Structure formats: C-alpha cells, structure tokens
Amino acid sequence: MRDKRMTADEAVGEIEDGMTVGIGGWGSRRKPMTLVKALLRSGVTGLTVVTYGGPDAGLLCAAGKVRKLVYGFVSLDSIPYDPWFKRARETGAIEVLELDEGMLQTGLRAAGHRLPFLPIRAGLGSDVLTYAPELKTVRSPYDDGEELVAMPALELDVALVHLNRADRHGNAQYLGPDPYFDDLFCLAADKRYVSCEQVVETFDGPPQTLLLNRMMVDGVVEAPGGAGFTSCVPDYGRDEALQREYADAATDLEQWPDFYERFLG
Amino acid sequence: MSDITRAEVCVAACADLFLGAGETLASPMGLIPSLGAKLARLTTEPGLLLSDGEAFLLTPESAVEGWLPYRKVFDVVAHGRRHVVMGANQVDRFGNQNISAIGDHARPTRQLLGFRGAPGNTINHRTSYWVPRHSPRVLVEAVDVVSGVGYDRAVGPFHDVHRVVTNLAVLDFATPDRSMRIVSAHPGVSVDEVRRQTSFPLAADGVTETRLPTGEELDLIRTRLDPHGTRDGEVPR
Numbered sequence: 323m324r325d326k327r328m329t330a331d332e333a334v335g336e337i338e339d340g341m342t343v344g345i346g347g348w349g350s351r352r353k354p355m356t357l358v359k360a361l362l363r364s365g366v367t368g369l370t371v372v373t374y375g376g377p378d379a380g381l382l383c384a385a386g387k388v389r390k391l392v393y394g395f396v397s398l399d400s401i402p403y404d405p406w407f408k409r410a411r412e413t414g415a416i417e418v419l420e421l422d423e424g425m426l427q428t429g430l431r432a433a434g435h436r437l438p439f440l441p442i443r444a445g446l447g448s449d450v451l452t453y454a455p456e457l458k459t460v461r462s463p464y465d466d467g468e469e470l471v472a473m474p475a476l477e478l479d480v481a482l483v484h485l486n487r488a489d490r491h492g493n494a495q496y497l498g499p500d501p502y503f504d505d506l507f508c509l510a511a512d513k514r515y516v517s518c519e520q521v522v523e524t525f526d527g528p529p530q531t532l533l534l535n536r537m538m539v540d541g542v543v544e545a546p547g548g549a550g551f552t553s554c555v556p557d558y559g560r561d562e563a564l565q566r567e568y569a570d571a572a573t574d575l576e577q578w579p580d581f582y583e584r585f586l587g
Numbered sequence: 588m589s590d591i592t593r594a595e596v597c598v599a600a601c602a603d604l605f606l607g608a609g610e611t612l613a614s615p616m617g618l619i620p621s622l623g624a625k626l627a628r629l630t631t632e633p634g635l636l637l638s639d640g641e642a643f644l645l646t647p648e649s650a651v652e653g654w655l656p657y658r659k660v661f662d663v664v665a666h667g668r669r670h671v672v673m674g675a676n677q678v679d680r681f682g683n684q685n686i687s688a689i690g691d692h693a694r695p696t697r698q699l700l701g702f703r704g705a706p707g708n709t710i711n712h713r714t715s716y717w718v719p720r721h722s723p724r725v726l727v728e729a730v731d732v733v734s735g736v737g738y739d740r741a742v743g744p745f746h747d748v749h750r751v752v753t754n755l756a757v758l759d760f761a762t763p764d765r766s767m768r769i770v771s772a773h774p775g776v777s778v779d780e781v782r783r784q785t786s787f788p789l790a791a792d793g794v795t796e797t798r799l800p801t802g803e804e805l806d807l808i809r810t811r812l813d814p815h816g817t818r819d820g821e822v823p824r
Contacts, residue, residue, distance in 0.1 A: 348657060375701075393701060394701055394702060394703060394704070395700045395701035395702070395703045396700070396701060397700055402700065403698070403699065403700070407698065408697075408698040411688070411694070411695055411698035412694070412695055412696065412697070412698055413694075414693070414694040420687065420692075420701050420702055421702060422702050422703075422704060422705070422706035422707045423657075423661070423702075423703055423704045423707065424661045424664060424665070424704060424707040425706075425707070427658065427661055442665075442707075443665070443707070443710045443711055443743055443745075444664075444704075444706045444707030444710055444711070445706050445707075445710075446706075446710050446736070446742045446743060447706075447709075447710060447733070447736035447740040447741060447742045447743075447746070448702065448705070448706035448709070448710075448733050448734060448735070448736050448740075449687070449692065449702075449732050449733040449734070450702055450706050452692075452733075453692045453693070453732075468743070469742070498642075499641060499642035499643060499654075499656065500641065500642040500656035500657060501656060501658070502656070502657060502658075503657070503658060
C-alpha cells in the first residue's frame with residue numbers, strides 16, 4: 323500500500339493560485355494550523371477558502387491569500403470576533419459567500435455526493451439569499467410543492483484537515499468528542515491532506531473514531547502540536563494565552579510583524 | 588424576598604420560555620438563558636435535553652446522557668425538536684434578528700459573527716432571544732442584516748419566534764400583525780421605560796409584572812446553578 327507521508331510544504335505545494343481550499347475543524351478547534359502556516363509561507367494567492375472559520379480565516383486574510391471567503395461564521399470561540407477577518411470585511415478586502423452553518427454542511431455533502439445541489443430550508447426568508455443572488459431555490463415536485471433553497475455543491479480543489487492519529491496510508495482518527503466536518507471536507511475535494519499529532523502503525527480506541535479512510539486522503543503530514551493554538555483534545559486544549567497574543571497583535575498592528583514572525587517560526 | 592435581583596427575575600423568565608417543551612433540545616446561548624434552561628429542567632420541564640455547548644448532552648448532575656456533535660445538532664435543527672435562545676446585536680419589531688454585520692453587508696461598518704445558525708434555526712423550530720441590555724440600539728425599527736427570520740419575512744411551516752427576554756421585560760409577537768408587544772415588565776420597570784428603550788412602537792395591552800422566582804427556584808439558582816453569582820455580571824443588580 324502507498325506510503326503517503328509528506329511534509330507540510332510538500333502538501334501545500336499542490337495548491338495553486340486561485341484554487342478553492344476547504345479547511346477543517348471548527349472555529350478555534352482542531353484547525354490544521356501547521357498546514358495553514360505552510361500556506362502562509364508559500365507564494366500562493368487568490369484563494370477561495372471554505373471554512374467554519376477561526377484563526378485560519380483570520381491568518382489567511384492577514385497574509386492577503388484570500389480572494390473569497392465562504393463561511394457560516396468566523397470566531398475564536400473564547401474571543402467572539404477574529405480581528406483580521408473583521409478588518410478584511412470592514413475594508414472590503416475580500417469577497418464573501420456568507421451562509422447559514424447548516425447550508426455550509428449541505429454544500430459540502432452535495433459535493434461529496436457529486437450532486438449539483440441539495441435542498442435545505444435554512445436560508446429562506448433571511449438575507450443569506452439577498453447577498454448571494456447566485457443561490458437559487460427549488461420547488462418540490464411532490465404534492466406539498468414546498469419551495470426550498472437549492473444549496474449548490476461546494477466543490478473543493480484541496481482539503482486541509484488535522485486529526486489526532488493517522489497511519490501512513492491515510493486512515494485517520496479523531497479522539498476528541500467531535501469529528502466536526504473533516505470527512506465531508508475530504509469527500510468534497512480533489513486533493514486531500516491530513517496532518518496529525520502522530521503517525522501510528524495501528525489504532526487504539528473504538529473503530530467509530532476512524533473518521534477518514536485511505537480512499538479519502540492523498541497525503542499524511544506528521545505534525546505534533548499541529549493544531550495549536552487551537553484545541554486538539556485530548557492531546558491538548560486551546561492555548562488561550564497564545565490566542566490572546568494573536569488577537570491583540572491583530573488588533574494593534576504595530577505588534578503584528580513581531581507576532582507573525584514568531585508565530586510562523 | 589425583597590432581595591431578589593433583576594438577574595434572578597431574568598433567569599426565571601428564561602426558564603418559562605421552555606414551559607411545555609417536553610423532550611426537546613434546549614439550546615441557550617449566553618449565561619442567563621443557560622441558567623434558565625437548567626432551572627426549567629430541575630423544576631417544570633424534567634424532560635428537557637441540555638447540551639454542554641460542545642458535543643455532549645448532560646443530566647443536571649453533569650453525567651453524559653448523549654452525544655451531540657455539531658453535525659448532529661444540524662440534524663436536530665432540521666428535525667425540529669429544538670428551542671434555541673440566541674443573542675442578538677439587533678432585533679426589530681417583527682422579530683428579525685441580526686448577528687452578521689452592522690451597516691451594508693457588502694462592506695460593513697462593523698463585522699460581527701456571520702449568519703451562524705440563525706437562518707436555519709428560525710425557519711425550522713422555536714426560537715427566542717435574550718437581550719441583556721435593552722436599548723434603542725438593539726431593539727431597532729429594522730435590522731441591518733436579517734440573520735434570524737422575523738414574522739414579516741416568515742416562510743414555511745415551522746417558523747416560530749416565541750419570545751424576547753431582556754433585562755427590562757418579556758416581549759412576544761401575539762398581535763394581529765405579529766409585531767412585538769410587551770407581555771410583562773420586570774418588577775421596578777415601567778412600561779414607559781421599556782418603550783423609551785425601544786426604537787419602534789410597542790403594543791402594551793394587559794401588560795403584567797414579570798413573576799418573581801419561587802423560593803425553590805431562588806434556592807436552586809443561588810446554591811446549585813450559580814453559587815458564585817456570575818449572573819450579576821450579565822445583568823447588574
């Protein structure tokens with residue numbers, strides 16, 4: 323079987339200008355930060371980023387990598403708003419497709435199922451549709467005749483996710499309480515890269531925790547601490563002090579170059 | 588019981604949101620609604636399901652009784668057995684809510700969270716709002732961005748905006764045109780004050796005084812649910 327181990331730079335080397343990149347995790351939880359850092363160091367620009375946004379979205383906005391952001395929210399969890407995302411929005415630096423959270427999941431699911439769209443109620447009556455006129459509705463062909471949002475497939479060129487354990491072939495395991503949507507991101511993407519705390523020969527724990535199988539993964543990056551400063555329980559919780567430093571430096575831009583250099587290592 | 592605080596009145600008002608909910612997922616956002624949901628579970632609504640805000644359903648003793656990661660929360664949203672109490676940067680007279688952005692959405696003067704789950708919540712199941720600082724800046728004539736859907740834009744079979752609880756009053760939409768009205772003003776708050784702190788005209792027929800927590804409820808709030816009084820940080824005495 324194929325040995326898919328590679329470095330973060332090799333994984334990110336597959337990303338080209340203008341691609342659509344999905345980033346797993348949720349808010350400030352189990353984000354593939356080592357892969358995001360590699361992306362920040364790369365010369366790639368003009369990305370469309372699809373994410374349940376946290377500091378991944380903020381950092382990529384800070385580095386000018388984002389042309390368009392597709393999200394349901396952007397939050398640092400313990401800090402409500404990400405300052406870089408706020409600035410990017412308030413200065414009009416990025417295009418956005420702002421969705422209901424459930425619509426984002428449905429769009430990923432449609433892409434994973436190779437469907438053009440899936441119906442969902444979320445979005446009807448709200449301003450989601452006002453600000454995204456490309457989103458259309460569809461009417462039930464059955465007697466109810468209900469009108470629903472036709473959530474288009476969110477097809478990804480690349481998915482970046484971080485899990486607790488993986489083997490060299492791309493089987494991967496989450497050990498925390500929530501898988502988030504990392505499997506859906508991988509199923510929606512052409513190229514799929516998983517970083518992990520540890521590459522293992524065999525897995526401990528219930529088989530239900532094996533979220534990704536090797537059909538869903540093209541590259542495995544061993545990256546201990548690779549979600550920090552976001553949480554990666556049970557391996558570690560969020561580094562609240564470092565996240566606070568990030569948010570402070572993102573708010574007071576005099577601090578930013580120093581923080582950014584230290585953060586990228 | 589003259590020492591009952593405004594925060595405690597608000598907790599009881601939030602508990603009352605869940606009257607008759609039965610085996611429904613209560614999803615309170617914010618401290619006071621969370622205390623209210625727990626209080627309801629310990630008193631009138633023992634069937635209520637409560638999440639830890641992460642991935643577990645917990646009993647009042649904090650034992651795990653179920654698994655509810657985000658993806659399954661979206662299943663509950665679509666299934667409908669859920670009553671969410673969301674916050675709101677703005678709420679208008681028909682119950683439209685904004686947590687997305689202030690100003691023009693294309694280039695906001697102030698970016699907030701984003702739509703989050705508000706569109707899906709309001710179109711699928713019962714939704715209430717908690718406003719810790721009732722003011723004309725929050726209770727606005729029209730919201731800048733419609734995240735949560737109000738009665739003038741409601742579509743589909745399941746839209747149900749129940750109540751708005753604030754630090755001053757309990758409000759609902761039981762008027763002929765489904766605009767907001769005052770149900771009750773909290774003890775020590777006048778109808779005039781509620782109206783002064785609201786940007787649009789409020790119906791106010793038959794306004795009562797918000798009930799005080801019972802002795803049992805006060806005991807639960809003070810000794811079991813919030814012994815360190817963190818509630819006073821959200822609603823000052």
